[in-house]
Amino acid sequence: xxxxxxxxxARNIYFGGSVFFIFVFLALSYDTVQRLPERDHRENITxxxxxxxxxxxxxxxxxxHTLLGEGAYFxxxxxxxxxxxxNSKEAVxxxxxxxxxxxxxxxxxxxxxxxxDEELDGIADFLKWSSEINxxxxxxxxxx
Amino acid sequence: MTTLVKYQSQLVAKPYFxxxxxxxxxxxxxGLIMGLQxxxxxxxxxxxxxxxxxxxxxxxxxxxxxxxxxxxAYYLVPEEAERELYSPKLAIALFWIxxxxxxxxxxxxxxxxxxxxxxxxxxxxxxxxGREFLEQPxxxxxxxxxxxxxxxxxxxxxxxxxxxxxxxIILLTGLVGLAVMFLFxxxxxxxxxxxxxxxxxxxxxxxxxxxxxILAAIMAYVLIKTTGIxxxxxxxxxxxxxxxxxxxxxxxxxxxxxxIGTPEYWQPIGGIFSAMEPIPFFMMTLFAFNMVNKRRRxxxxxxxxxxxxxxxVLAFLGAGVWxxxxxxxxxxYYTHGTQITAAHGHMAFYGAxxxxxxxxxxxxxxxxxxxxxxxxxxxxxxxxxxxxxxVSMVFITLFLTGAGILQVWLQRMGxxxxxxxxxxxxQIFYWxxxxxxxxxxxxxxxxxxxxxxxxxxxxxS
Numbered sequence: 349x350x351x352x353x354x355x356x357x358a359r360n361i362y363f364g365g366s367v368f369f370i371f372v373f374l375a376l377s378y379d380t381v382q383r384l385p386e387r388d389h390r391e392n393i394t395x396x397x398x399x400x401x402x403x404x405x406x407x408x409x410x411x412x413h414t415l416l417g418e419g420a421y422f423x424x425x426x427x428x429x430x431x432x433x434x435n436s437k438e439a440v441x442x443x444x445x446x447x448x449x450x451x452x453x454x455x456x457x458x459x460x461x462x463x464x465d466e467e468l469d470g471i472a473d474f475l476k477w478s479s480e481i482n483x484x485x486x487x488x489x490x491x492x
Numbered sequence: 493m494t495t496l497v498k499y500q501s502q503l504v505a506k507p508y509f510x511x512x513x514x515x516x517x518x519x520x521x522x523g524l525i526m527g528l529q530x531x532x533x534x535x536x537x538x539x540x541x542x543x544x545x546x547x548x549x550x551x552x553x554x555x556x557x558x559x560x561x562x563x564x565a566y567y568l569v570p571e572e573a574e575r576e577l578y579s580p581k582l583a584i585a586l587f588w589i590x591x592x593x594x595x596x597x598x599x600x601x602x603x604x605x606x607x608x609x610x611x612x613x614x615x616x617x618x619x620x621x622g623r624e625f626l627e628q629p630x631x632x633x634x635x636x637x638x639x640x641x642x643x644x645x646x647x648x649x650x651x652x653x654x655x656x657x658x659x660x661i662i663l664l665t666g667l668v669g670l671a672v673m674f675l676f677x678x679x680x681x682x683x684x685x686x687x688x689x690x691x692x693x694x695x696x697x698x699x700x701x702x703x704x705x706i707l708a709a710i711m712a713y714v715l716i717k718t719t720g721i722x723x724x725x726x727x728x729x730x731x732x733x734x735x736x737x738x739x740x741x742x743x744x745x746x747x748x749x750x751x752i753g754t755p756e757y758w759q760p761i762g763g764i765f766s767a768m769e770p771i772p773f774f775m776m777t778l779f780a781f782n783m784v785n786k787r788r789r790x791x792x793x794x795x796x797x798x799x800x801x802x803x804x805v806l807a808f809l810g811a812g813v814w815x816x817x818x819x820x821x822x823x824x825y826y827t828h829g830t831q832i833t834a835a836h837g838h839m840a841f842y843g844a845x846x847x848x849x850x851x852x853x854x855x856x857x858x859x860x861x862x863x864x865x866x867x868x869x870x871x872x873x874x875x876x877x878x879x880x881x882x883v884s885m886v887f888i889t890l891f892l893t894g895a896g897i898l899q900v901w902l903q904r905m906g907x908x909x910x911x912x913x914x915x916x917x918x919q920i921f922y923w924x925x926x927x928x929x930x931x932x933x934x935x936x937x938x939x940x941x942x943x944x945x946x947x948x949x950x951x952x953s
Contacts, residue, residue: 355658355724358731366738373742376761380689380754388685388753398682405622405680406610411543416752417829418688419624422530422542424911425829449538456533456912459541461607474684481685484759486751488826491908 387482400474403467412458414492416483422456425492430472430479432490437472444468494862499570501577506860507587508563509853513940515556515594516846520933522549527929530922540602547601547627553841554625555594560849561670561706562590565647565663567856568713573654578646586642593635597628619680623691626677633677640671658727659713662734666705673697685753692748699845700744700769700811704737707807707848711776714800714855719787729779736772744769750821751828759821766819770812773844777804793858793865795874799851802882806847810839814889826904831918832896839889842881850939857943870945873938880935887928895921 384390409415412423433439444463451457463471497503525545528535536545570577577583600609606622613629615621620630628636644667651660676693712730716723746762749755780801791797814836818827827833854874858866865871895918903914 353728355728355731358728358735359658362731362735362738365735366742369739369742373745376743376746376758377689380749380758381686383755384683384685384689384753387755388683390683393682401682401684401687402619405619406607406615408543408547408606408622408627410622410624411546411606411627412541414829415684416688418748418752419829420543420546421829421831421834422526422546451534451537454532454534456529456542456915457537459538478684481753483751483753484756486825486828488904489906489908491903491910491914 389477389480392477392480394473396470396473397477399467399470400472400477403463403471404474407461407463415478416481417486423458425487426475426478427481427483428479428487428490428492430476432492437469437476440472440475441468444471496859496862496864497571499576501580501583502567502570502856503860504577504580504583504587505563505567505856507584508559508566509857511587511591512556512559512563512849512853515552515559517936517940518598519549519552519556520929520936522546522552524926524929524933527922527926531919531926544601544606547606548598550625551601551627552598555590557845557849559590560845560853561667562587562643564706564710564849564852564856565643565667567852567860568710569647569650569660569663570654572657572660572713573650575650575654578649578653582642582646586639586646589635590639593632593639597632600629601627618678620678623677623680623687625695626691630678633674636674637671640674644668644671657723658730659709659716662705662712662730663709666702666709669702669705670698673702688752689749689754692745696745696748697742699840700741700766701738703845704741704772705734707803707844708733708737708772708776710848710852711780711800711803714796714851715780715783717855718791718793718797718800719783720789720791721783721786726783729775729783733772733775733779736768736775740765740768740771747819747821747824750824763820767816769819770808770816773804773808773812777808780804791865793855793871795866795871795878796851796855798875798878799847799854802878803843803847803851806839806843806882806885808843809886810836810841810843810889814839814893826900827896830896830899830904831892831921832900835889835892835896838892839885842885847882866942867945867947869947870942873945874942877935877939877942880938881932882935884928884931884935888925888932891921891925891928895925 410419412420414421414425416427417425430440445468447458447460449460495503522545525536525540526542526549529542529545566577566583609629610621613631615630618630620633621627647664647667651664673694676690679690681687708730712726715721716726743761744766746758747766749758749762781804784797784801818824818832818836858864898918899914902909902917903911
């Protein structure tokens, strides 16, 4: 690197640049948080949706599935599973309930989680609410 | 055992490095299990379902890299500061706390259902579990914070009480950032969109932010030691690389905010800034090659120099090129959450963070074991392991990329086919990936073997 470009100049770019972009990022994040209510429809987060998110987390669903494209890539996207299952909470619940305890020979299978009816309602409500988030039209089609 | 370290307290790095390598083996074993589950869906089901194997695979990666970073800091900070570590006893105590907490957490994943683990560790009181990479029970997370604080105190006191080199300052900044950003793992709002938004403050601002500072500082230290290049030159490079990393990486967070409910303005912002994220990695490559070319001495540890140059190249390819490939919103719209992401993740983590930890281990371990460099035979074996692991990782990435492209084509274009129908058609790629993964494991075994070759001591000074 050229002699005219001193260590002091490099240091100033580092400190100045980082601090500047940290503030820009914080300002944008603040703006995003302000705008979120109209995109996430938080008024629809019922107690059941909250329970559903907890069931989602405590069974580590993200360890196989993606949700809004984030997670593991071993099992289908679930952000739009409610729509994919014909806008039916019952279909979502029936699928989860019917998983064989010992799996399916030679195939991937979701474990049997033995959820209670309340938990099943919760997860279905949570996935329905998730399907209504404004995700800029993602995923590209119903397959997720 | 004799040792060549300048400061006795540098030796606390040794158990950290040994633990890192031990956990690395575990990580790869579980990677192979997952690879098999991709081709034999019911492999080990229901004893070790895929989600458990994945949690073990990714958490072991994070923990062993942290062991590597901690070890690197304990090794290089005293030498840079020209004084003993503030408290070697604290460093050893924290080592055991971290190792036991880590081992208990992994055993918890394997021995009880995750929901039971959540229940017995009191996830109800402060729910933080069940989010990707942050699956650890809340008490483990609190333990991580305590270990990190103790570590920062120890390193901070050493840095502040000694010679303040640029390497030390950048490393310390990166480590403080690592600890601070981790605190967001305790924020888990009921609103999924908010949850995801701030989850990235841990995950993205770690790996595409502050971890790059740690990486660059370790790289600079190793290059100073192995090339004998003037510190002034190295420091300038170091500042510019970390400046480029943060200037692009902070707003680059936006490339995770395209489709999770956050506003659309993140698409151009995230796209532009993350498209520049390869720049610091490219500079790192230039840095390593330039310094080695202009070296003023020939360090006897050829293996270390190979690891350092390899880090530059594979970090640029994995994090830079493979990241760039799908970082623009119109492309990411189709690739988001497919095997393309898995491909990028593998080579980026290997090229950047795995390799820099193996670089510092390669440099420091022989010195801690009483020789400037290992004997020729040990180095040759180590270099074989470098090529086996690196080339197989390139192939893992290529096969996953092939799987990803086909997946996008079949599943995301037009009406698309269902996820599982598509997965069945990707089998050949998963088999090939499994093959490459097996070669990686062989490479790792060769790497371990290299530590036990001690003959031909004449090479040592």
